[in-house]
Amino acid sequence: MRAAIVQLAYGDAETMPERVERVCALVRDVAAEHRPDLVVLPELWGPTGFDYRRWEGLAEPLDGPWVEAMTQLAADTATTLHAGSFIERLAAPGPDGRTLANTSLLLTADGGRTAYRKIHRFGFGSGEPKLLEAGADVITTQIASGTAEPVTVGLSTCYDLRFPELYRQQLDAGAQVFVVPAAWPAARVAHWTLLGRARAVEDQAFVLQCNTAGTHAGTEMGGRSQVVAPTGEVLAEAGVDEEVLVVDIDPALVTSTRAGFPVLTDRRL
Ligand SMILES: O=C(O)CCC(=O)C(=O)O
Numbered sequence: 001m002r003a004a005i006v007q008l009a010y011g012d013a014e015t016m017p018e019r020v021e022r023v024c025a026l027v028r029d030v031a032a033e034h035r036p037d038l039v040v041l042p043e044l045w046g047p048t049g050f051d052y053r054r055w056e057g058l059a060e061p062l063d064g065p066w067v068e069a070m071t072q073l074a075a076d077t078a079t080t081l082h083a084g085s086f087i088e089r090l091a092a093p094g095p096d097g098r099t100l101a102n103t104s105l106l107l108t109a110d111g112g113r114t115a116y117r118k119i120h121r122f123g124f125g126s127g128e129p130k131l132l133e134a135g136a137d138v139i140t141t142q143i144a145s146g147t148a149e150p151v152t153v154g155l156s157t158c159y160d161l162r163f164p165e166l167y168r169q170q171l172d173a174g175a176q177v178f179v180v181p182a183a184w185p186a187a188r189v190a191h192w193t194l195l196g197r198a199r200a201v202e203d204q205a206f207v208l209q210c211n212t213a214g215t216h217a218g219t220e221m222g223g224r225s226q227v228v229a230p231t232g233e234v235l236a237e238a239g240v241d242e243e244v245l246v247v248d249i250d251p252a253l254v255t256s257t258r259a260g261f262p263v264l265t266d267r268r269l
Pocket residue numbers: 049121122157158159160162183184185188191
């Protein structure tokens with residue numbers, strides 16, 4: 001399976017419509033040049049990861065224009081597109097009384113859609129916990145892998161990476177690949193790369209991490225997107241600017257790693 005991890009850089013000057021147009025053109029170019037099976041974009045790259053004041057105004061329902069543009073992009077490029085996440089306007093307030101969520105979308109070329117609402121909200125009382133509802137559902141789904149066998153991917157977002165129990169639940173649901181879009185700051189980027197490797201090693205799964213680069217709302221993003229094999233080997237790592245990683249991964253390596261070093265069979269639940 002060929003994956004293209006599109007690490008986007010942005011600042012405060014670019015508007016969301018300008019960025020959507022730029023990113024659509026970039027993804028079309030990547031798809032035409034590399035023919036990936038899966039393209040991954042970062043968390044909240046449209047409304048921005050840290051400019052919370054804009055979220056209310058930039059929120060959209062699941063049938064809004066951003067989702068429509070991403071659905072069209074998946075169809076036009078004939079790839080599965082993990083579109084990163086957006087600020088979803090919910091039809092009704094959730095248990096915390098909020099009407100917004102940080103929602104990731106996996107879109108297939110034939111119009112299929114899997115949504116994941118970020119479970120662990122980042123901000124310690126401000127930002128996400130103050131403004132957003134938390135997701136409640138662990139999400140895995142099967143996608144085409146470029147071979148006869150589909151591959152099972154688990155969806156999570158940014159701060160979720162700090163909570164290994166989520167990945168164990170995805171593992172138990174059959175996940176072979178974890179896809180993690182993020183807007184992870186430079187200040188803690190060493191945690192981002194370390195935790196991605198940890199999730200790969202402990203669950204013997206591929207980890208595809210797509211971070212944001214640039215500086216917006218006064219927060220410098222960390223970049224360093226990476227693709228980690230079930231053995232823990234880092235197959236590709238980005239720098240700190242906008243960059244596209246194109247990596248061929250073999251889902252059979254998950255099976256052979258789990259069979260060759262069967263640590264998961266020693267779990268005591
Ligand atoms: O956990 C971290 O250090 C960063 C998390 C974050 O920025 C987010 O979830 O948006």
